[in-house]
Amino acid sequence: MNRNTTIILLCLLTSFTACKKDKDPIFIIAPSEGVEKVTFNGLAGTETGSTAANSVYLDLSGEKSTVVLRSGWDLGFYSGTDFKVILNNTTSGAVKVLSKTDLSSVTAEDTIGLTLAVSQMNPQPSDLEYFDDLDGDLKKTAIPAISAIDANNPVIILNRGVGGTAPRPWIKLRIIRNGNGYRVQYANILETNYKSIEVSKNPDYHFQFISFENGIVQVEPDKSQWDLVWTYSVFKANFGWGVVPYNFSDIIGVNYLSGVKVKEAVYADGATANAAYSSFNKDSLTNYTLVEGRWTIGSSWRSTMPAIGAKPDRFYIIKDPNDNYYKFKALSMGVGTDGGTRGKPEFKYALIK
Numbered sequence: 001m002n003r004n005t006t007i008i009l010l011c012l013l014t015s016f017t018a019c020k021k022d023k024d025p026i027f028i029i030a031p032s033e034g035v036e037k038v039t040f041n042g043l044a045g046t047e048t049g050s051t052a053a054n055s056v057y058l059d060l061s062g063e064k065s066t067v068v069l070r071s072g073w074d075l076g077f078y079s080g081t082d083f084k085v086i087l088n089n090t091t092s093g094a095v096k097v098l099s100k101t102d103l104s105s106v107t108a109e110d111t112i113g114l115t116l117a118v119s120q121m122n123p124q125p126s127d128l129e130y131f132d133d134l135d136g137d138l139k140k141t142a143i144p145a146i147s148a149i150d151a152n153n154p155v156i157i158l159n160r161g162v163g164g165t166a167p168r169p170w171i172k173l174r175i176i177r178n179g180n181g182y183r184v185q186y187a188n189i190l191e192t193n194y195k196s197i198e199v200s201k202n203p204d205y206h207f208q209f210i211s212f213e214n215g216i217v218q219v220e221p222d223k224s225q226w227d228l229v230w231t232y233s234v235f236k237a238n239f240g241w242g243v244v245p246y247n248f249s250d251i252i253g254v255n256y257l258s259g260v261k262v263k264e265a266v267y268a269d270g271a272t273a274n275a276a277y278s279s280f281n282k283d284s285l286t287n288y289t290l291v292e293g294r295w296t297i298g299s300s301w302r303s304t305m306p307a308i309g310a311k312p313d314r315f316y317i318i319k320d321p322n323d324n325y326y327k328f329k330a331l332s333m334g335v336g337t338d339g340g341t342r343g344k345p346e347f348k349y350a351l352i353k
Contacts, residue, residue, distance in 0.1 A: 031061035031324045034350030037331065040230045041067055042343040049334055049342025050249045053163055055090055055231035057221055060318065060326045060349055066221050070232065071163030073219050074171075076207035077182050077199045083146035084138050085175055085182070086207065087131065091161030092118050092234045092247060094130035095142050100155045103185060104192045106172045111189060116159035116170075118234055123244035130159075131245050134236045136256060136294035143175070150176045157189070160212070171212055186212060206257050224321045227260050228297070228328075229253045230345065235295065249304075250333055250345065252297040258321040261290035262297055270312030273329075277315050280327050282352055290319055301330045302345075309338030310345065317352070325352040 042052030057066040070090040078084035087093040094116035100106055116130050133140035147153050153176050160168040173186035178198055187194040197215055199208050209219040220226065230252050237246040254260045265280075265288070267273040302310050310330035318326045328349040332340025340346055 032063035052343040057226045058228045060227045061324045073209040079201040085143045089233045091163040093161045094159045096157045098155045125242040227320045256294045261319040263288045263290045263317045266314045273313045302333045307336035309333045309335035
């Protein structure tokens with residue numbers, strides 16, 4: 001073989017290899033077609049179903065559930081451009097922002113008169129200031145945005161709430177910026193020395209989370225890989241004297257920060273709803289305008305008073321972060337005669353085609 005022939009063959013081989021590389025297939029995982037039954041395992045132990053200790057996240061297109069202990073985290077740190085910190089609504093975490101900036105100067109005297117808790121018997125509108133905006137508006141967090149000027153960041157008293165367990169010790173804390181992340185300085189109320197945790201932002205997630213027992217912990221899945229979360233949470237109600245914070249069991253939030261949209265479809269009765277669910281397809285979508293919002297499902301899927309359980313007369317249309325459309329229907333929740341187990345609700349969902 002002469003030199004010219006060798007060069008030609010090498011060129012052809014290189015060209016073939018380059019073309020082959022350019023045409024390597026890109027594998028796209030098709031979204032789930034749905035399931036006929038998915039059970040959310042809300043029970044972590046022997047707690048009652050109405051105080052289920054777990055939150056359960058659901059990724060419709062990935063057909064994946066993620067179970068998280070409600071008391072397994074205390075604060076969430078926003079990974080976006082702003083420096084925001086959220087409380088754990090699922091334990092009814094609540095705070096009082098002080099005028100002090102020195103942790104060691106905060107003592108038990110600073111807690112006198114504070115409950116920082118939801119009163120299920122006599123909730124008051126004034127209690128709202130201790131909680132994050134209950135619709136999830138990050139411009140209205142109970143902890144002020146973390147300033148780039150350290151001296152502007154106050155000491156905060158945190159009632160960590162419960163979570164299917166006994167109340168936990170209160171914490172005094174102060175949060176400052178750490179480059180493009182956060183530094184949390186904290187101690188028990190009676191302590192004069194504090195510990196610290198550094199938290200980095202991660203753009204793949206809406207928040208990074210910490211536990212005062214375990215440091216940085218995993219809570220929410222990747223921001224594009226969950227759609228719904230079933231949980232116990234402080235929300236809001238109105239008993240005639242204004243909007244008040246109130247604890248709800250079996251409430252469903254949506255991934256509103258990723259643009260998940262929902263529309264409730266209500267029918268005359270369960271039989272009509274079941275027939276509509278079966279026949280609902282892409283053509284049916286033209287009759288519905290989906291909306292954004294943290295609690296677009298909320299507690300509307302179930303009823304405890306009257307004791308209906310999972311409401312048979314409705315289902316939900318959901319658009320996920322990847323523009324897949326699903327229909328989602330509750331099957332049981334363990335109240336009344338719906339046949340379920342409280343703390344382990346059952347649902348079905350299907351890709352709308």
